[in-house]
Amino acid sequence: MxxxxxxxxxxxxxxxxxxxxxxxxxxxxxxxxxxxxxxxxxxxxxxxxxxxxxxxxxxxxxxxxxxxxxxxxxxxxxxxxxxxxxxxxxxxxxxxxxxxxxxxxxxxxxxxxxxxxxxxxxxxxxxxxxxxxxxxxxxxxxxxxxxxxxxxxxxxxxxxxxxxxxxxxxxxxxxxxxxxxxxxxxxxxxxxxxxxxxxxxxxxxxxxxxxxxxxxxxxxxxxxxxxxxxxxxxxxxxxxxxxxxxxxxxxxxxxxxxxxxxxxxxxxxxxxxxxxxxxxxxxxxxxxxxxxxxxxTRLAKLERGDEASSVGRLEPLYAAVDDVYGVGDGPGHGVSLLIWVDWANKYTLFETYASIFSAFDFSRNSFARLQKSHYRQISFTSNRPASLAVSKFLPQVLRANESQSTNLRQMIALARPEKKTLLVAVGLLLISSSVTMSVPLTFGKLIDFFSHGAQPGTLPIPVTPATAVAGLFALFTIGAVANAGRVILMRSASARIVARLRSVTYSSALRQDIEFLERSAGPGDVVSRLNADAYIVGDSLTGNLSDGLRALTTATIGLSLMFYISPTLTALMLAIVPPVSLGAFAYGRYLKRLSNRTQEGLGEMTKACGVANEALSAVRTVQAFTAAPREEVRFNAKVSEVKSLAIKEARAAALFFGATGWSGNVVVLGLLAYGGSLVSRGLISVGDLTSLLMYTAYVGGSLSMLSSFFSSLMKGLGASERIFQLLQREPAIRNSSTEFQVQRDYGDIKFDNVSFSYPSRPGAHILRGFSMNIKGKGDSVALVWRSAIGIVPQDPVLFSGTIAENIAYGCPEATLDEIQSAARLANCDFVWDMPHEFDTQIGRDSLSGGQRQRIAIARALLKKPVLLCLDEATSALDALSELRVNEAIERILKSQETSTLIVAHRLSTISRAGRIVVLEDGQVTEEGTYQELVSDNGFRYAAAKECWVF
Structure with a gap:
């Protein structure tokens, strides 16, 4: 070996x-x-x-x-x-x-x-x-x-x-x-x-x-x-x-x-x-x-990289190294490959190329020639037939680039509704950039003109200091108006794009299955995508795009005029462009990967803030159980993760922008030294050198803006990936696109050999081969018709707002009379005793458990459901509250409009039901009326506390 x-x-x-x-x-x-x-x-x-x-x-x-x-x-x-x-x-x-x-x-x-x-x-x-x-x-x-x-x-x-x-x-x-x-x-x-x-x-x-x-x-x-x-x-x-x-x-x-x-x-x-x-x-x-x-034929080496990874460890460098057993030592005969190796983005490099090396079976020690420079052009020769190598290589390359290009296309698609606005903004951008880039040349010519005594014929039009100032003032005003228009249009478009993106993302999140929101993502992660990710994507498509086009226009015009003034000095200035461009590319790719992890970290941080809010809301419980240190550890772990990612980004930004600024200043010093010698020899004028130096500053700033544009675009791609993952995710339970009209003149509710378990606990079967037929009260219902079903969970949630708004949550068009009628049926007498009755403002925990439960029953009844499901509606209530809720349930059972399905452990809750089905280990063990079950000698009803009872 x-x-x-x-x-x-x-x-x-x-x-x-x-x-x-x-x-x-x-x-x-x-x-x-x-x-x-x-x-x-x-x-x-x-x-x-x-x-x-x-x-x-x-x-x-x-x-x-x-x-x-x-x-x-x-x-x-x-x-x-x-x-x-x-x-x-x-x-x-x-x-x-x-x-x-x-x-x-x-x-x-x-x-x-x-x-x-x-x-x-x-x-x-x-x-x-x-x-x-x-x-x-x-x-x-x-x-x-x-x-x-x-x-x-x-x-x-x-x-x-x-x-x-x-x-x-x-x-x-x-x-x-x-x-x-x-x-x-x-x-x-x-x-x-x-x-x-x-x-x-x-x-x-x-x-x-x-x-x-x-x-x-x-x-x-x-x-x-x-x-x-x-x-x-x-x-x-x-x-x-x-x-x-x-x-x-x-x-x-x-x-x-x-x-x-x-x-x-x-x-x-x-x-x-x-x-x-x-x-x-x-x-x-x-x-x-x-x-x-x-x-x-090849194994990876785990080596130490040059920088800390996003999780705080030294970044691993996977070198797809020499053959393990000498396979493929013969001369290459299939196909050659020329690649650029990006050492600043090691993870992406080896994700993309590890499989390529495997597909091509490159000759041994190929990677030994890869030096740790930012980029190096390397040629490889395959030891496999070209047809085999290419057939394995091409799909892998396409897959490696497919995700990023798809995200970019999807980002562009988001901006299509703003096409006209963005085109006008681009036009204004060209005007303001042209005005800006005309200034250095104008200044240079005016300096030469006035330094030589304002000789007639030097400029195409008669110029005095007053006319020069007036002309430049008008030019600056045109540029300022165009720039203001560009900013207004771009920011307005950005606001609309972000609003649309947040709207569709929120809509997609609401339609996901419960498992996704509770386990895979969680509310904190979704809120992070709605808030931070959506803003980053919107800014990438508008403000960042505007800055990129402005920088490109400025750089193009500036370089053209610099070559017109002095090709020699311009060539000297351009010596800085290749290393800065390559550095910007590497920095942008690194930032894209880091952005993805940062946004994930912010999602986790949002969850941590939710946990912190929970702990602070229940601070008495936390202190009573001396759990403060544990809560601090949980919170600080998330804070440390986000902090380490932010520090990494700060270090990378400091290195890149510091090196870029230093390089630009060195070039300016070189231009000043060499240009001064040219002026002293009469090869260029003082005005031309002044124009050239001003253009150098403008073009240098433009290159810096292009670097920022590219890195922000990569950051936007990283954020868009998380949003599009949510938008494109198909929920495990999909709503039907066909509307059904619920009939009220026939039909039963039937369970036929139903088995069910939660995705988070697949081994714990809630129902196992469950079959039951429930005679309806002249109603027909399908369990997929959510609008026809009213549900009262064990721990109902009330939203911030008035009592009326909470009761009308499922029927926002309901009148006050309808709300009050549902409240009376649900035994919500306490509402009339409140200072503002149904206009009383409440929050999640403003009411007692029994009051919340009755509000939830009223909310379900207001929908006039064909089927009302009460899930452990009294399990967490005290005796008085249970009595009030049971009275409400009894009223509902006497109603001829709704079939009621009660899931409960307490005998007092279901004793009024017309039919009782006892479940044990997910299967039906007994069924009948209350009196039938009580009189049964083999009765398991006494153990109902430990069984699911309908």
Whole structure:
């Protein structure tokens, strides 16, 4: 094996289920011929319940003090031990630098979301010293899945109901519980990647450690989603040799996983996942055979970059390096490729070109010729036939550029309704720019004219100081009016574009399924897209576009007149353009990527502000449970993330604009020195040199504006990507485009073999094979007709506004008489006792629980629903409030206009119902009237507290 590396290891010095010291592991790696070896350790755990058995039962050997703690590990021990690991790893890194390249990383432990919050803090504390992260999931439902087989079985069993029997884990077809287990594993893996963005994905399919032959087809969409997400942000997948010692005939990941990763253009690194010096390099011969069998000819190296990444670690540089096993050493015979290598944008480079190198099978050591300059033109020769190389290469290149070009087209489409306004604004821009660029030449000619005694015939028209001033004043006035018109038109167009964009984005968000708003994005992220992202996109299309056109016009006119005045001095000035342009391009690309992450961070920050608002609103509860430190940690983690991104952007901006300004000043000094010598020799006049220097300042400013234009455009593309993702997302539940008229003269409500579970808890079946027929009160209803259904949830939400507005929320055209009628039917007597009755202003928590519940019932009744669903309407109420709500329910049940479906645990709530259906474990166990069920000897009604009851 030509390239021997491992990025995942442990030692008994800092890990209870490993052996040996960290230095012994390093010495074993050197003896085994490793060129690169990653020193990693599990992050601390933050609950005693999450300690492994040997950490609880066995004494801890504290290396530094050579003492034993017979009581087992404490959480403080774990945190201290990890800090000691970081110090020791860096000591060894320096001590053995001449013999081996050591990298210092960590392996994640994701049991609850608190682990990710704490990991953010830990990474911030060790910023610059943790060089990469191995992202691994070892737990499901808080149970370790790789500790031993009984715990694995227990983890799977936790996703099934109590009556399903034992889990059979040897089968090839997964059970419902196993599918739920796999769903949770891959969902947790995605959440980990979204939060931490680990550079290496650890044992990707550890979830089937004890079931290597299990079919993953039911969860394949989640697997493919995770693979593509990891590839998109630049991660590599480890080929882990530890699977062989666990009884597998492959490494992690398995064959079909490797094929999927290859087909998506992913990259691999090697790992032995050693747990002591004896395991260093163990089964690497079998791993080599496996890699060859899978057709992998190249592996990635994980190296240290030049700058901090967006998550505070040193940015990884994936060099798609020399052949692993010497495949393709022969002379190239297929096709050559000429590329520009952009080292300032490493992630994009290797996302785009890693798959290209794989497709072309370039000759070994090709990347050794890539030097760390901003750009370098490199020629490669393929070792595969041209037809094969191009057939694999072209789609990958098209895919790499498709997203950005699509976003740009969509951004332009947003501006089409403002086409006339923007064209007029561009016309005014050309006028104001022409006026501005005529000034230097005019000044130069006037200086020469008056310095030579205002000789007649020097200028085409008679000029005196007074006429010169008057003419320039008129010219400036025309330019100012044109510029003012341009600003008004551009900003007005921008306001309309932003308004339209926010409107359609909000509309799209409201039509998404509940899972998207609660888990995938959340209100905070959507608000960030509505607020910050929409503004950035609108500004990119108007103000930024205007500035870009102005800079382009100014630069073009200025350069033309400079060449007219002095080609020699102009050529000297243009020496600065190529490096500044390349720097602007690199800076813009970097800023686009950073903008994407910044906007995501702001979305998370908005969520954090929501959490802060929640905590401050319930400050008594927070203080009563001494939870202030925990709330501070949660909030500060988000603040730190946004801060680090802002600092990165500030550093990049300072470097770029500082270098650009310095370069421009140096050029001006050069022009002044060389131009002065030309004036002294009579080759150009003082007026011409003055004009040239003024044009240099104008053109320099224009180039700076073009740089800002490009970087702002990239920032706009990054923001637009997040908006268009929401606009183009298809909700899991789509509203029908056809309107239905609900008939009131026939029909029943029928459930036929219905099964249901929430996406966030796929293993917990709320309904399982549920069938029931409900005779309607002369009504016909379909569950998709939302307008025909009134719903009163367990915890109703009231909006800021008047009581009347809250009751009329579903029927804003309702009259006051109709609102009052619904309020009487819902037993809302308390409203008439308020100072302003139905005009009383209320907020989310202004009323008691019983009052809110009755307002919610009135809101549902005002719709005159065919079906009224009451979901645990009295579960959280005190006795008096429950009585009032039950009285309202009794009135509704006596009504002949509405069928009522009640979901409840309390007997008092459903005792008035004409028919009761008892559900247990999602299935019907009993049904009948209240009296029938009470008189039944085998009655389970007494256990109704623990069952869903209709």
């Amino acid at each position: 030509k390239h021997k590396a491992s990025y995942h290891s442990h030692s008994g010095q800092f890990c209870k289920h490993a052996s040996g010291t960290l230095e012994q592991v390093v010495q074993a790696a050197i003896a085994g011929g490793f060129q690169i070896f990653g020193l990693t350790e599990h992050v601390p755990r933050y609950r005693l319940d999450d300690l492994y058995p040997e950490e609880v039962r066995s004494p801890l050997l504290i290396i530094q003090a050579f003492t034993l703690s017979q009581a087992g590990l404490t959480l403080i021990d774990l945190s201290s031990t990890f800090d000691q690991f970081v110090e020791e790893a860096h000591r060894l890194k320096a001590a053995y630098a001449n013999q081996i390249t050591l990298l210092v990383g960590l392996e994640t432990e994701y049991i609850t979301d608190n682990d990710l919050d704490q990991l953010d803090i830990l990474l911030d504390r060790h910023a610059g010293r943790i060089e990469y992260v191995v992202g691994s999931v070892h737990h499901c439902n808080g149970i370790p899945i790789d500790f031993d087989k009984p715990n694995f079985e227990r983890a799977v069993a936790s996703f099934q109901g109590p009556s399903n029997g034992a889990v059979i884990i040897a089968q090839e077809t997964p059970s419902p519980a196993h599918i739920a287990f796999l769903n949770e594993y891959f969902d947790a893996q995605l959440r980990l990647m979204e939060r931490i963005r680990p550079e290496v994905i650890g044992h990707f399919d550890l979830c089937r450690l004890y079931t290597p032959g299990l079919s993953l087809q039911p969860v394949w969409s989640r697997i493919e989603r995770n693979v593509r997400y990891a590839i998109d942000y630049g991660a590599a997948f480890e080929l882990n040799a530890a699977a062989f010692r666990k009884g597998w005939d492959t490494g992690y990941p398995g064959r079909e996983m490797v094929e999927l990763i290859q087909s998506c253009g992913g990259r691999f690194v090697q790992s032995d996942d050693s747990h002591g010096p004896a395991a260093v390099g163990l089964n690497y011969d079998r791993l080599e055979t496996y890699i060859k069998e899978m057709g992998i």
